[in-house]
Amino acid sequence: MEITRRAPIGRPRGFDADEALERAMLVFWEQGYEGASLTDLTRAMGITRKSMYAAFGNKEELFRKALERYTEGPAAYAARALxxxxxxxxxxxxxxxxxxxxxxxxxxxxCLGVQGSLASGESGRVAQDALIAWRDDGRARLRHRFQRAVDEGDLPPGADPEMLARYIMTVANGIAVQAAGGATRSELQQVADAALRNWPPV
Amino acid sequence: MEITRRAPIGRPRGFDADEALERAMLVFWEQGYEGASLTDLTRAMGITRKSMYAAFGNKEELFRKALERYTEGPAAYAARALxxxxxxxxxxxxxxxxxxxxxxxxxxxxCLGVQGSLASGESGRVAQDALIAWRDDGRARLRHRFQRAVDEGDLPPGADPEMLARYIMTVANGIAVQAAGGATRSELQQVADAALRNWPPV
DNA sequence: GCTGTTCTGCACCGATCGGTATCTAAGTCT
DNA sequence: AGACTTAGATACCGATCGGTGCAGAACAGC
Structure with a gap:
């Protein structure tokens, strides 16, 4: 079988899909899944409903892809921290x-991963579940990292990686809620510092 | 002028308004403001739209009253803690x-005060603002209580009531997000214990 | 050129949104 | 009894929801 890498057949799309997805992510971030209508989304993306459906599937798929972009963009701090x-x-x-x-x-x-769909009606259940899985995944990565730290002697043998991961994730979630309510960066950094003051010593 | 305290004139309502409000609160709690439709709400309340509007005003007013009920019911632990x-x-x-x-x-x-309307579109802005004010109020009460503790020598003179209040509220908000994602009571109690391990001593 | 394929713009779909008009039933008042 | 006031049920309102059908425009390969 022969795989050809040519320009796609048909009329090329007249917009940058990456740019459009970025705009959609920002709308979901600000308004949440249920609060973001297709009119809001496509207006921000600068494309028509039809183009959105052709490029991204439907609203749920668009949200999933926006969440991926969020993970690799604004939320990339998590992977770097690990x-x-x-x-x-x-x-x-x-x-x-x-x-x-x-x-x-x-x-x-x-945080999109928190306020994107924390509670919802039937129509937002898919987005809600996606965010629960997203937060669980982040917590699992923290847990594995802390387990490794215990194995390497970087954390004391009695340390509980599961609990530490949940603790850090809980504080991060709380920071997200506070930020959504208008807390400033310096106020929240003080909170983060306080939360780490009892970190288990080596 | 003479104030008469008689039974209200007109046909008496055929439902218990308190009971109906309780049911509405539970729907808002589970689905959020935007995720709870009037159909969802009135079905759970066991009354018609017209009765709901006559008794509670409109959807936003119903939400506000449900939030009050939440404060005096499930969230009464806050006042007791203070x-x-x-x-x-x-x-x-x-x-x-x-x-x-x-x-x-x-x-x-x-927590209704978190997931009721953390992010929303234009239609949920009123509920969102009400919850921000609700959380701010809770934080202010904690701050005043901690200020009193500093004044009474219950907290060290260097303690920062503002920061401590925000810290406790942040952890509580994080706990709410974790609970919404399915965390269990014992897991979260461990987190709460950990968050208090660095509490400033006397 | 022509054909095939895909994208765009617009109008439109049925369903549901929050909110109401209307009519009747069920009470209190004089 | 009869006037008055309010609750309840039904049907309905215009607007908006997520999602599509269709016609034409813009590209590729031939």
Missing amino acids: EKPSAQEVATAFLAGSVSTTTRPGCPAG | EKPSAQEVATAFLAGSVSTTTRPGCPAG
């Missing part, structure tokens, strides 16, 4: 990234 | 109440 050399640095960077992303000027306040 | 004799006990009771209310069997998981 690569820090010590558990203490992981936790510190994770919370600092959470503070800075939820209070970034020019972006919606808060 | 009356504890020491700041340490206030913080401990506040977080324990938050854990137990957000994970109560038979009630929706999470």
Whole structure:
């Protein structure tokens, strides 16, 4: 079989799909899944409903793709934090990234992974479940990282990676809620610092 | 002028308004403001749209009244916590109440004051603002209580009531998000305990 | 050129949204 | 009894919801 890598047949689309997805992500971030209508979304994306459906499937698929983009964009601080050399640095960077992303000027306040669909009616259930899985995934990565830290002696043998991961994720979620309510970056960084003051020593 | 306290004139309503409001609160709690349609609400309340409008005004007013009921019902742990004799006990009771209310069997998981309308489109802005004010109020009460504790020597003179209040509220908000994602009561109580381990000593 | 394929713009779909008009039933008042 | 007031049921309102059908425009390969 022969795989050809040519220009796609047919009329090329007249918009940048990446740019459109970025705009959609911002609308979901600010208004949540149910609060963002197709009219809001396509207006921000600068395309028609038909083009959106052709390029992204439907509203649920668009949300999923916006969430992926969020993970690799504004929420990339999480992956970077996990690569820090010590558990203490992981936790510190994770919370600092959470503070800075939820209070970034020019972006919606808060976290898409929290306020995108925290509670919803039937129509938003898919988005809600996607975000629960997203947060669970983040927590699992923290847990594995802390388990590794225990194995490597970076955390004391009695440390509980499961609980520590949930603790950090809980504080990050709380920071997101506070940011959505208008808390400032410095106020939240103080909170993050306080939350780490009892971090288990080596 | 003479004020008469008689039975109201006209046909008496055929439903218990308190009971109906309780049911509406549960729907808002589970589905959020925008996710709860009038059909969902009135079906759960067991009354018609017309009766709901006559008794409660409109959807926004119904939400506000449901939030009041939530404050005096499921969220009454907050007021009780503020009356504890020491700041340490206030913080401990506040977080324990938050854990137990957000994970109560038979009630929706999470906190109405968080997931009721964390992010929304234009139509949910009123509810969103009401919840921001609700959380701000709770935080202000904690701050005043902690300020009193500083004045009374219950907290060290260097303690920052503003920051401590925001810290406790942030952890409580995070607990609510975690509960909405299915975290169990014992898991969250561990998190609450961890969050208090660095509480400023006397 | 022509044909095939895909994108765009617009009108439109049925369903549901929050909210109401109308009529009748069920009470209190004089 | 009869006037008055309010609750309840039904049907309905215009607007908006997520999602499509259709005709024409813009590209590829031939």
